[in-house]
Amino acid sequence: MSEQERGEVEGEQPQETRPSESLSAALGQAARRAGLDPAEDATTGKVVWKAMGGVRGIVESVLPLLVFLVSLTVWRDQLVLAVVLSVAAAAVFTIARLAQRQAPSAALGGLIAVGVAGALVLFTGRAEDNFIPGFLTNVAYGSAFLISAFAGWSLIGLAVGFLMDEGLAWRQDRRKRRVFFWLAIMWATLFIARLAVQFPMWLSGTDVQVLGTVKLVMGIPLFAPLVAVTWLAVRALYPPKKAEPDTRESL
Template identity: 80%
Template structure:
């Protein structure tokens, strides 16, 4: 129990330092504070249950929520990727009238849903099987940025191809 308290305090302390650093860099406060809140919730859960492996539960919930949101948005024809890109490219919802854009944004949303469900499909059975915390943490790290970053790059490349630069 004492080790859990030290670990939780250390993780919340580190998250607080990163949050302050992000705020100093004038990054959006919602992103900075969101991470701190997530670490705080996970830490509180660990202290409440006394099980270090319960730190992973908020991540499972997040993967279900994001995976479901991306999947449902694609299946109903209102891809979250399309909505975000339409807003960012000052296109609104006009992308929905373009079959090429609709198809691209459909498949991007499916790919994002697959990423979140893949994480869940690998990590949740490990959690239920009581795999040690270090192994589960390693798997979570490997399935984090190393999978997320290439998908961000693919998304960017598809969006760039879908919205070519306008000649001046």
């Protein structure tokens, strides 16, 4: 009789993966793919650079919007052309990753986002509506980080718990719980700040080029330092283990 069958006979239920553990695993795997694994021995600069995707990642995130803004500046009121060019710019990166047999997830996600924004612009006929998907994204991420922090289930803590193979044990450590709370608050603040600055500008009819410039400035320039702060805080909680010297005497 197997252990599982024996447990069922004795009245014990088979252990199931809890939703929190599944979420922790998903967040941890996403962080690992982004190069944010505290178990790895890497410099802060290297971690931040990898999290941004290097030169290609930065270009992939910036170029489609830049092309959209420049197109509207050069060819005023040519919304269709601006949308086509921005979607084409995002599509090139996705095709390049597929051709090189690289993971297309980042570029594909960007292509979908640019496509949705472009479709919305063509539907409404308003260039400024290109920013609506970004507003919704900021609301979703900001709310998720904020709620997780005050609920005691920091998304940062869940990801780190999986990466460090301690599961949910961090919730029993007051110091870790406090650090993960404030890290989640900081990330929530980033997304909420973007929304608080850009949404009123959108409502007031601010020029599209100005709003686009503000979005770019509040993108990677704010994201990178926060990644560095998060990395340093987590490494302080989980310092790399030093290899123990070999004390065995040679024969």
